[in-house]
Amino acid sequence: xxxxxxxxxxxxxxxxxxxxxxVASGRTFSSxxxxxxxxxxxxxxxxxxxxSWGGYNTYYGDSVKGRFTVSRDNAKNTxxxxxxxxxxxxxxxxxxxxxxxxxxTRAYDYDYWGQGTQVTVSS
Numbered sequence: 758x759x760x761x762x763x764x765x766x767x768x769x770x771x772x773x774x775x776x777x778x779x780v781a782s783g784r785t786f787s788s789x790x791x792x793x794x795x796x797x798x799x800x801x802x803x804x805x806x807x808x809s810w811g812g813y814n815t816y817y818g819d820s821v822k823g824r825f826t827v828s829r830d831n832a833k834n835t836x837x838x839x840x841x842x843x844x845x846x847x848x849x850x851x852x853x854x855x856x857x858x859x860x861x862t863r864a865y866d867y868d869y870w871g872q873g874t875q876v877t878v879s880s
Contacts (some may be wrong), residue, residue, distance in 0.1 A: 763873060777874060790809055
């Protein structure tokens with residue numbers, strides 16, 4: 758079992774930056790691929806980024822490429838999402854997720870989810 762807790766959300770102006778963190782419980786964090794997803798009101802959950810268990814491979818959704826960076830620190834059981842050049846359309850609840858095995862971009866491939874953190878970008 759893996760428990761995930763996100764933090765770092767908040768209100769920021771367009772063009773600003775935020776860094777989200779997701780801390781995982783358990784001793785096997787380094788064996789899990791991690792993903793970030795977001796969900797805006799009335800919309801489906803959207804893939805944002807994913808990182809392989811060792812951090813060697815990263816993947817991004819088209820809408821965030823070049824602006825967001827995913828990274829992880831296995832010694833701290835933590836995955837990060839650095840978000841730069843934020844836009845109002847980035848406003849959503851952001852979730853981190855974990856799965857055994859390789860990285861995936863589909864939400865239903867992930868086994869464990871955090872409770873989410875709200876990101877609001879004002880224009």
